[in-house]
Amino acid sequence: xxxxxxxxxIFLVIFIVYTNGQGPDCTGQVLGEPNPTTxxxxxGPNTDRSYVMRGASMKVPCCGVISEWRFATAAAGDLSAQVxxxxxxxxxxxxxxxxxxxxxxxxxxxxxxxTSAQVSVEQNFEIGWHSSxxxxxxxxxxxxxxxxxxxxxxxxxxxxTVALPNxxxxxxxxxxxxxxxxxxxxxxxxxxxxxxxxSLTPTDDNPDDIAALTVTLSxxxxxxxxxxxxxxVFYDPTPGAALNYDLIPLYSLFIVCNDGxxxxxxxxxxxxxxPNEPPVPDIPAKITVSAATTNAGDLVHTVTxxxxxxxxxxxxxxxxxxxxxMLKNGEIHATxxxxxxxxxxxxxxxxxxxxxxxxxxxxxxxxIIDINTPPTLVQPTEVLPDYDQISVAEHTxxxxxxxxxxxxxVFTASGSDADxxxxxxxxxxxxxxxxxxxxxxxxxxxxxxxxxTYVNIRTFDGREYSEYRQLEITVTDVNETPTFNQSSPLTxxxxxxxxxxxxxxxxxxxxxxxxxxxxxxxxxxxxxxxAAFDVVTCTITVYDKEGxxxxxxxxxxxxxxxxxxxxxxxxxxxxxxxxxxxxGAMFGNVDATDIDRVRx
Numbered sequence: 001x002x003x004x005x006x007x008x009x010i011f012l013v014i015f016i017v018y019t020n021g022q023g024p025d026c027t028g029q030v031l032g033e034p035n036p037t038t039x040x041x042x043x044g045p046n047t048d049r050s051y052v053m054r055g056a057s058m059k060v061p062c063c064g065v066i067s068e069w070r071f072a073t074a075a076a077g078d079l080s081a082q083v084x085x086x087x088x089x090x091x092x093x094x095x096x097x098x099x100x101x102x103x104x105x106x107x108x109x110x111x112x113x114x115t116s117a118q119v120s121v122e123q124n125f126e127i128g129w130h131s132s133x134x135x136x137x138x139x140x141x142x143x144x145x146x147x148x149x150x151x152x153x154x155x156x157x158x159x160x161t162v163a164l165p166n167x168x169x170x171x172x173x174x175x176x177x178x179x180x181x182x183x184x185x186x187x188x189x190x191x192x193x194x195x196x197x198x199s200l201t202p203t204d205d206n207p208d209d210i211a212a213l214t215v216t217l218s219x220x221x222x223x224x225x226x227x228x229x230x231x232x233v234f235y236d237p238t239p240g241a242a243l244n245y246d247l248i249p250l251y252s253l254f255i256v257c258n259d260g261x262x263x264x265x266x267x268x269x270x271x272x273x274x275p276n277e278p279p280v281p282d283i284p285a286k287i288t289v290s291a292a293t294t295n296a297g298d299l300v301h302t303v304t305x306x307x308x309x310x311x312x313x314x315x316x317x318x319x320x321x322x323x324x325x326m327l328k329n330g331e332i333h334a335t336x337x338x339x340x341x342x343x344x345x346x347x348x349x350x351x352x353x354x355x356x357x358x359x360x361x362x363x364x365x366x367x368i369i370d371i372n373t374p375p376t377l378v379q380p381t382e383v384l385p386d387y388d389q390i391s392v393a394e395h396t397x398x399x400x401x402x403x404x405x406x407x408x409x410v411f412t413a414s415g416s417d418a419d420x421x422x423x424x425x426x427x428x429x430x431x432x433x434x435x436x437x438x439x440x441x442x443x444x445x446x447x448x449x450x451x452x453t454y455v456n457i458r459t460f461d462g463r464e465y466s467e468y469r470q471l472e473i474t475v476t477d478v479n480e481t482p483t484f485n486q487s488s489p490l491t492x493x494x495x496x497x498x499x500x501x502x503x504x505x506x507x508x509x510x511x512x513x514x515x516x517x518x519x520x521x522x523x524x525x526x527x528x529x530x531a532a533f534d535v536v537t538c539t540i541t542v543y544d545k546e547g548x549x550x551x552x553x554x555x556x557x558x559x560x561x562x563x564x565x566x567x568x569x570x571x572x573x574x575x576x577x578x579x580x581x582x583x584g585a586m587f588g589n590v591d592a593t594d595i596d597r598v599r600x
Contacts, residue, residue: 044135055148
C-alpha cells in the first residue's frame, strides 16, 4: 500500500513536532554536480562500493524531494542513488533510494523521478550512491572541490543503518548530483482557523481498500488537524494557541494511513510559518499646500500603502500643531482656512499599521506655499485706541480741494504690502454718524455739512485686511455773511428787519445811513423815530460779530400826526372901526402858526 501527498513521497522519520529553523525554498537547486560530464574523468578504483558526500556544501538545505538525479558514468552497471540521514555521530540511516539500471559507460544521464518514487529529504540530509560493479560514477581529480566523499564496502538497504568513516576526502570532483524540489507548505502567521494547508492523495495497491482508508496525525498536533474523509490538513489551533513565526517558524506533521489491515509508512509534511508582511507605504518626502486656495476641510494629500495580505490598514500622523489632520484612510485634510496662516514648513511623522505590524514613523515635510503678508496702513498713522485728526472747513463743496491729505480730497488713505499686492481701502463710520456727509471713492474722503465724524479705515490686498485705524474729522467754523430776506427798497412803516445768518449762534448789529439826515437812528431795535420829511431814503447795514455785513435800502414815508395846538402871533389884538362899517368889511388881521405840517 502506498499513498501520496500530491507530490510528497513516503519516508520513515523520527517524530519531530517542530523545528526552530525554517528551510529555504530550494526548488530547482542542484546538490552536488549540476552538469556532470565524462570529459577529463576516470573510473573510480573500487568495486561494489557505496559513496556519501559529507562536505558542508553537500548537505540538503531544505525540506522537499529529489525530483531528478544527475550523473556521468565512466563504467557500465546498475546505480543506486540514495538519501542518508545522520542519526548520531557517524551513524547514518538510508532514508530512501532510486535505482538506475543499465548505466552505459561514457554517458551523462538526467534521471527524472516520478512523484510516487521521489525520495523525501530534510535539512542536512546527505546524498550518495552504490555501484553494483566497478565504480560507475566518473571522477575528476580537482583540488578546488570539497565534496568530502567517503566510501564503504557493500550496499545498505533502505531503512538500514551504517557507520561512515570519519575522514572526508576532498580534491575529488564526482560527477553526481541531485535536483531538489521543496515540499514545505506555507501558512501565514495571521491565517484564520480552518485555513486549508494541504490536501492529501492516498492510494492503495488494493483498490477495494480505498473506501476503508483512514488518515491520522501521529502524534496529534496542537495547531493542525486532518479531516479523514477528504484527507485535508487544516489550521486548527487549540484555545489560546496561535501561530507565531518568531517562536516556531516551522512545523512537521507526521501522517499515517491505514486501510484496515496495516499502517503505511509515516510521511512528514512540513509547514512553514510565514510572518505577516507589514504594509508598504508610499509616503513622499515633501508635499506642498497652497495657503491661497486651501480652506478648512479641504483634502490636501492622500498617503497610500499596500499590504501583501490585504489586511485592513490604519494611518496616523503627528505634525506638532500643524493645521492638518489625517483620517484613518490616509487622507490629509486642512483644519483651518490657510489664507492667513504664516508658519511653514511642518515635519509630519506618519505611521501605517495593520493588525500585526506598525511601519513608521516616516517623516514627511508639509510645506505651505503662497503665504500672504497682510497689508499695513500708512495713513492714518495712529493705532487704536489713538486716532489721527484732521479738520475740514464747513460748507466745503463735495470734492473741493483741501490742504489736508491731498489737493483733491479731505483725506487720502495709504498703505503698503510686502507681497506687492494691489490695495483697496474700506471705511466705516462709527455708529453711522456722518455717513451722509462723506463718500469713499475708493480711498479719498469728501464732505459737506457741519459735524465731527469718526471713521474707521482699513485696506485689503485681495486676501486679508489690515488692522483698523481711526480718523477724526472735525468740521471747522466758517463765518457766513448775514442776509436780508426782504426785497430792497423796503417800504415799511416802522419796519422790523428780516435777517438770516447761517451762524445761528452769531450776534447782529445794525447801522442806518439816511444821507446826512440825522433824524433817524436804530438803537438796538428795529423801530424808527419821526422826522419832518415826507419820504426819507436810508441805507441799512447789518454786521455779525466777525464784521461781515449786508445792506439794504429803506424808504421811510412820514405821516403827520396833529398833536400840537396853533399859536397866535400876539397875545392881544386892538382894532377901531366906524359904526357905519359895512358888514363883511375887513377891519383887522390875526396871524397864527402850527408846528404840525398840516395847517388847521
